[in-house]
Amino acid sequence: xxxxxxxxxxxxxxxxxxxxxxxxxxxxxxxxxxxxxxxxxxxxxxxxxxxxxxxxxxxxxxxxxxxxxxxxxxxxxxxxxxxxxxxxxxxxxxxxxxxxxxxxxxxxxxxxxxxxxxxxxxxxxxxxxxxxxxxxxxxxxxxxxxxxxxxxxxxxxxxxxxxxxxxxxxxxxxxxxxxxxxxxxxxxxxxxxxxxxxxxx
Amino acid sequence: xxxxxxxxxxxxxxxxxxxxxxxxxxxxxxxxxxxxxxxxxxxxxxxxxxxxxxxxxxxxxxxxxxxxxxxxxxxxxxxxxxxxxxxxxxxxxxxxxxxxxxxxxxxxxxxxxxxxxxxxxxxxxxxxxxxxxxxxxxxxxxxxxxxxxxxxxxxxxxxxxxxxxxxxxxxxxxxxxxxxxxxxxxxxxxxxxxxxxxxxxxxxxxxxxxxxxxxxxxxxxxxxxxxxxxxxxxxxxxxxxxxxxxxxxxxxxxxxxxxxxxxxxxxxxxxxxxxxxxxxxxxxxxxxxxxxxxxxxxxxxxxxxxxxxxxxxxxxxxxxxxxxxxxxxxxxxxxxxxxxxxxxxxxxxxxxxxxxxxxxxxxxxxxxxxxxxxxxxxxxxxxxxxxxxxxxxxxxxxxxxxxxxxxxxxxxxxxxxxxxxxxxxxxxxxxxxxxxxxxxxxxxxxxxxxxxxxxxxxxxxxxxxxxxx
Ligand code: SF4
Numbered sequence: 073x074x075x076x077x078x079x080x081x082x083x084x085x086x087x088x089x090x091x092x093x094x095x096x097x098x099x100x101x102x103x104x105x106x107x108x109x110x111x112x113x114x115x116x117x118x119x120x121x122x123x124x125x126x127x128x129x130x131x132x133x134x135x136x137x138x139x140x141x142x143x144x145x146x147x148x149x150x151x152x153x154x155x156x157x158x159x160x161x162x163x164x165x166x167x168x169x170x171x172x173x174x175x176x177x178x179x180x181x182x183x184x185x186x187x188x189x190x191x192x193x194x195x196x197x198x199x200x201x202x203x204x205x206x207x208x209x210x211x212x213x214x215x216x217x218x219x220x221x222x223x224x225x226x227x228x229x230x231x232x233x234x235x236x237x238x239x240x241x242x243x244x245x246x247x248x249x250x251x252x253x254x255x256x257x258x259x260x261x262x263x264x265x266x267x268x269x270x271x272x273x
Numbered sequence: 274x275x276x277x278x279x280x281x282x283x284x285x286x287x288x289x290x291x292x293x294x295x296x297x298x299x300x301x302x303x304x305x306x307x308x309x310x311x312x313x314x315x316x317x318x319x320x321x322x323x324x325x326x327x328x329x330x331x332x333x334x335x336x337x338x339x340x341x342x343x344x345x346x347x348x349x350x351x352x353x354x355x356x357x358x359x360x361x362x363x364x365x366x367x368x369x370x371x372x373x374x375x376x377x378x379x380x381x382x383x384x385x386x387x388x389x390x391x392x393x394x395x396x397x398x399x400x401x402x403x404x405x406x407x408x409x410x411x412x413x414x415x416x417x418x419x420x421x422x423x424x425x426x427x428x429x430x431x432x433x434x435x436x437x438x439x440x441x442x443x444x445x446x447x448x449x450x451x452x453x454x455x456x457x458x459x460x461x462x463x464x465x466x467x468x469x470x471x472x473x474x475x476x477x478x479x480x481x482x483x484x485x486x487x488x489x490x491x492x493x494x495x496x497x498x499x500x501x502x503x504x505x506x507x508x509x510x511x512x513x514x515x516x517x518x519x520x521x522x523x524x525x526x527x528x529x530x531x532x533x534x535x536x537x538x539x540x541x542x543x544x545x546x547x548x549x550x551x552x553x554x555x556x557x558x559x560x561x562x563x564x565x566x567x568x569x570x571x572x573x574x575x576x577x578x579x580x581x582x583x584x585x586x587x588x589x590x591x592x593x594x595x596x597x598x599x600x601x602x603x604x605x606x607x608x609x610x611x612x613x614x615x616x617x618x619x620x621x622x623x624x625x626x627x628x629x630x631x632x633x634x635x636x637x638x639x640x641x642x643x644x645x646x647x648x649x650x651x652x653x654x655x656x657x658x659x660x661x662x663x664x665x666x667x668x669x670x671x672x673x674x675x676x677x678x679x680x681x682x683x684x685x686x687x688x689x690x691x692x693x694x695x696x697x698x699x700x701x702x703x704x705x706x707x708x709x710x711x712x713x714x715x716x717x718x719x720x721x722x723x724x725x726x727x728x729x730x731x732x733x734x735x736x737x738x739x740x741x742x
Contacts, residue, residue, distance in 0.1 A: 088598075089591045090470055090570055094709040099690040103338070103355040105312035105362050107423075117711045122697065146591060148471040148504065151570070152709060154406040155310065156422035177474060177506045178406060178420050185424035236475070239294045240438040254424070255321070258432045261298055264290045265326075265434060268300055 075251035076187045079168045080214040081141030084132050085202035089146035093179060096150065096158040110157055111164030136209040144171040144201045150179025159186045169215045171222065171232075173198050180235075184244050185254065189215060191222060191232045204228075217249055276545035279511055280442050280477045283417045283542070287400050289434055296438040302399040304429050306333040306372065307385050308363035309690070310404030314427035315366040326433040328371040332394065335360050336384045339377040340692050341653050341680035348378050356691065370430070383656020383682045386410040386624035390494060391658055393523025397512040397539040402429055407624050407706065409500040412509035413493035414516055415542050417477070419506055440507060441551035443476040447484040449559040454739045456634065457492035458626060458704070458723035460484065461499040462564035462574050464556055470572040473505035476552065479544065480510050484558035490519035491630040498625045499706050502571040511543035563739050565611050566708045566721040568599035573708075575611060577726065577738045583607035602710050603718050604698070612736050614720070615647065618701040619731035620713070621724055622653030622680075623687035626704035629662050631724040636668040638728035638742065644676035645734030651678035651693070653685040677731070689714040702730040 101113040119130045126133050132140075143162070149172040150158060159182045162170065169189040183190040193201075204224070205211045214223050223229040234248070235241040247254070258265075277285070290298040304327075311333070318325070325331060338356035343349050351357045360377065367374035375382040381392065386407050389395040397415040402408060404426040411418035419435065421428075429435060445464060465472070478500050485493065493510045500508025517536050520526045527535045562576035573596070575582065584596035584607065600607065605614070621627070621635050632652065644650045652672050654660035660682055663669055669679045686693040687705040695701055695717025704727050705712075708719040722730065725739045 087594075089595055090572075092570065092707075092709045094688075094707070094712050098711055098715070099688045102309050102690060103359050105316070105359060107313045117715060122715070148474065151470060151504070152406065152501075152707060154404060154408075154420040154422055156313075156404075156424060159422070174471065174474065176471070176504065178422060182422035182424065185422060235438070237438055240296060243295050243438075254436055255323075255428050255431050258298060258428065258434055258436065261290045261434075264298070265300070265432060268289045269433075272300075 073185070073251045073253055074187055076168065076189055076217055076248045078214065078216040078218065079141060080212055081168065082137065082139055083142045083144050083201060083205040083211050083213050084137035084140035085205040086131055086143060086145040087202050090148045090151050091145060092152035093150055093155050093158040094152055097155065097161040102155060102157055107160050108164060110161035111166070114161040114165035139166065141166055142169045142171060142213050142215060143167050144198055144205060147173040147195065149175050151176040154178045156182045156185070159183055159188050163188055171198055171201060184248060187248060187251070189217060189248065190234050191215060192234065192236065193222070193230055193232050197230050217245060220245065276548035278442050278544045278548045278550060279415060279479060279509060279542050280417065280507070283398055283400065286398070296436045299400055299435045299437055301402050301429050301433050301435050302330060303389070303394055303401045304331045305385050305389055305401065305403035305408070306331060306426065307337060307403070307405060308335050308359050309337045310423050311366065311426055312359065312362045313423050314404070314430060315370065317427045318370070318430055323431045325370045325372060325430045330433065331372045331430070333363060333367045333372050334375040334382060334385050334388060335363055335377045337684045337688065337690050339683040341683050341685045342692065343681070345378060345681040353692070380657050383658065384624045384627065384684055386498065387627060387655035387659065390414070391523070391656060393520055393526030396520065396526065396535070397516060398542050400435065402435055406501045407498050409506065409508040410494050410498040410624060412500070412507055413490065413497040415509060415512035415539065417507055417509070420501065440477040441475055443473055443478045443505070443552040443554065444550040445478055445480050445554045445556065446482040447480065447556045447558050448482045449484055449557050451484050451487065451558045451561065452740070454725065455561055455563060456723040456725065457488055457495035459561050459564045460558065461496045462566070462571065462721065463561045465499065465503045465571050466564065466574040467556060468503055468554060470502060470570050471504040473500065473503040476505050477507035477509065478503070478505040479550070480508065485510055486513065489630060490515055491628045494628065495625055499571065502706055512539045563723065563726050565726070565736055567603065567605060567611065568596065569602055569708055569710050571706065571708060571721060573599055577611050577736055579611055581605045581607055581609040581611065612738065615700070615735045616702050616720070616730055617648060617699045618695060619648060619650035619727050620653070620686040620701055620703040620705065621651070621727050622655065622685050623705035624655060625706045626724050627653060627655030627659065629659050631704065632659065632663050632668050635724040635728040636671045638725045638739070639675040639677070639732060640671050642675055642732045644731045647734050648731050650676065650731040651680055651686070653680040654682050656682045686713050688712060702727045702736065
């Protein structure tokens with residue numbers, strides 16, 4: 073996995089709660105057997121009309137969000153199915169961080185496996201970010217995983233966590249900063265796995 | 274020893290490695306695999322030159338993509354080339370990595386969460402994982418059954434271990450007695466309506482209380498299945514005589530004396546008296562009514578005697594906005610009585626409600642009646658075994674005589690990934706678990722209900738109160 077330290081990018085605001093993975097990537101696109109190529113289908117049912125033309129009413133199609141790499145959204149983002157395709161689609165669609173008050177559990181876990189930073193901030197702070205993103209064309213935020221801060225050029229600054237549990241936050245942050253592969257980490261405990269199997273058989 | 278919850282006992286028994294400040298490495302007893310969330314995991318294994326650590330603890334099945342029309346035993350090839358490619362990849366991967374695989378023509382094929390329990394693979398005290406959110410289903414046996422993404426599928430294939438930070442525990446105690454004609458589906462929809470779709474986020478839920486104890490094994494599976502719809506990754510019910518009676522004699526359960534030894538161990542699993550949970554929710558079963566969802570997530574639910582809510586009355590601006598969008602999508606007006614909502618399609622199936630008891634309950638409602646002329650209805654058994662059992666009992670004749678389509682096993686119209694789909698604007702009464710926008714087909718409108726409620730709606734052409742039926 074590639075390491076993540078810090079990015080500065082345009083913020084796109086999706087002011088909805090409980091956004092589910094069926095919306096992030098519809099089931100009909102889950103038939104690919106690769107991890108790539110999901111970007112064009114990101115939020116497809118909301119973003120495209122039945123004839124395939126862009127739906128101008130969909131928030132993320134606003135011209136001022138073009139090229140966004142940070143998504144700000146409502147609580148319980150990524151609810152529903154375990155499909156990691158949702159994270160692949162967001163990454164493929166250009167996003168490196170998602171800011172929300174809370175994430176659905178499996179989606180949250182999948183973020184860490186794919187260098188998509190789940191930025192957890194209190195609801196009023198996220199609401200403020202979404203409001204600024206909607207008001208200011210090309211509003212940018214810096215997401216810094218080393219300091220665990222988001223900031224903009226106007227002096228806004230807030231500390232975030234990537235997990236509510238402090239130990240898990242620290243561990244996940246460390247893995248992302250260093251691009252550590254979880255299978256590799258577990259393989260270091262191969263002896264413990266073998267010992268466990270022996271003790272049980 | 275201090276008293277422990279069932280969750281804690283199972284967790285502790287599976288610790289392979291533990292270090293301060295790091296997630297725990299847990300051993301996995303059973304890894305279930307299906308065709309949609311595994312190809313990239315096998316590809317990763319291949320690229321890294323890894324082999325599957327415990328193919329003997331791994332089972333794969335084809336369920337999401339498979340068509341349900343025609344006679345499966347005639348082995349007609351699948352039409353959709355992308356579905357076929359995914360199923361081919363599953364077959365190739367299973368062969369190459371030495372994993373037992375139930376392809377769509379196998380007589381024990383079915384939805385992954387149906388076949389685990391019915392074959393006796395799912396057992397109390399286990400840690401079970403699958404790259405599928407409804408893995409929580411298996412917790413009905415008193416197991417920690419956890420959904421994972423594709424990267425963790427690869428991780429488990431390679432190491433037989435799961436990397437997991439501790440979860441908080443929540444007891445959802447369902448007291449009292451469930452009123453007649455209500456089902457496990459109404460219990461879980463009632464719970465989700467009460468605590469919300471993220472009410473159990475970050476928790477492992479244990480369902481307790483007299484109304485849960487009174488449920489059959491299949492009812493408990495329905496409840497645990499939809500734990501994920503309340504935000505919980507794990508749902509569980511303590512094993513008891515109902516559990517043991519269900520498991521005895523199943524092909525992959527321990528046999529003979531080994532079974533009795535296993536039961537003795539399983540009896541130690543339930544939460545100790547005095548153990549505490551991080552949160553407790555109490556529900557009174559006698560206050561529940563047949564549930565019908567009106568919106569685009571499972572928490573948007575009311576009793577069948579209720580009305581479509583008015584978004585203006587919602588608790589927060591975010592809830593109002595979500596309800597307004599849901600009503601536009603669903604094509605519904607505020608304050609419409611639920612029983613006046615007419616439907617076009619009925620789907621009885623999915624890993625929530627496609628077991629034999631579900632089909633019996635639906636058949637009892639439709640026997641001697643006929644599906645409304647405006648409705649097209651189908652029954653999709655969860656597995657070949659369920660289908661064979663239903664046919665042995667003559668249920669298929671009852672459904673067919675009533676005008677239902679009788680199909681082959683698979684996920685079917687639970688998700689729009691195979692040929693069974695709603696057309697844009699079509700409205701369905703479904704026994705599945707998700708009413709998200711487009712879940713059953715782009716533009717399709719889903720109302721989640723129990724099997725008897727779906728069956729009655731098929732006959733009437735609109736929702737009816739099964740208690741008056
Ligand atoms: S029946 Fe539906 S919810 Fe269950 S595994 Fe299949 S697609 Fe998922």
